Amino acid sequence: MLRQEITRIVGLENLKIDEPMSKHTTFRVGGIAKFLITPKKIDDIIKVINLCKVNNIKYYILGNGSNVLVRDCGIDGIVIKIASNFNDIEVNGTMIKAKAGASLAAIANMALKEGLGGFEFAAGIPGTLGGAIVMNAGAYGKEMKDVVLETKVLTELGDIITLNNTEHDFKYRSSLIPKNNFIVLESTLKLYNEDKQKIKDYMNELKEKRINSQPLKYPNAGSTFKRPEGYFAAKLIQDAGLKGYEIGGAMVSTKHAGFIINEGNAKASDILDLMDYVKDEVYKKFGVMLDPEIKII
Secondary structure (H helix, E strand, C coil): CHHHHHHHHHCHHHEEEEEEHHHCCCCCCCCEEEEEECCCCHHHHHHHHHHHHHCCCCEEEECCCCCEECCCCCEEEEEEECCCCCCCEEEECCEEEEECCCEHHHHHHHHHHHCEECCHHHCCCCCEHHHHHHCCCEECCEEHHHCEEEEEEECCCCCEEEEECHHHCCECCECHHHHCCCEEEEEEEECEECCHHHHHHHHHHHHHHHHHHCCCCCCECCCCECCCCCCCHHHHHHHCCCCCCEECCEEECCCCCCCEEECCCCCHHHHHHHHHHHHHHHHHHHCCCCCECCEEC
16 A cells, blocks of 8 residues: 555655645645655655656655645645755855755854855745755845755656756756756755854845845745846836736735735635736736746646
């Protein structure tokens, strides 16, 4: 029986059955996942994926769910959540090595503690290291490509390989990792020595900017759309008169037009319908097609 096989691999304490994905995404929406596991070891991940392949079962890799929208119909397969059970962080000189499930905030706080600068930009991004590398997350003019030295990944064939910075093929909000169906296991970041007070002051400055400009009080998944070349998505949406536009429980934030928020009772379908409406209106008014930044499952 599949349930017994999964339990044998990860342990009953690391398996949830018929789990609402609204508990595992920052949008706080999403249907039921048949199985959700939280592996503690690389070997557990490999064994579960092999089990999925043998039984022709779909599997989905999830971090903190901060850049994900799960449809209301849920997930008929196995969600492998690489987060708090897989989050070790080590410091060696000016380098930080962390497992994929480590939160960016935890890494930023470790860097502060050790007097290492260069990672302040990521302190307020509510995701994991693995997810941030997959999409080359960034903020305030810095991206993961600026700090990643190398990353250990699991390939589709089950091999573990190490990518240097160039081999990630980092581009704006993308890398080769999802294109090759790689799974991030751990990464080493190259930072630099810096005065702790200076690091703390800069982190506080960026935190204040986020509080003042982003709808942090409402469930959301960060920037809904990528930045179109030559434009800013938020400005296009605002200029189209869509700030505050609502469908069901989903709304274009009045604080930052680049964010779609869950006002508290949204369904995934509300958010999807609102995304489609925004895309259509912006295209009709400005001839620019917006591309979602969030991943839809």
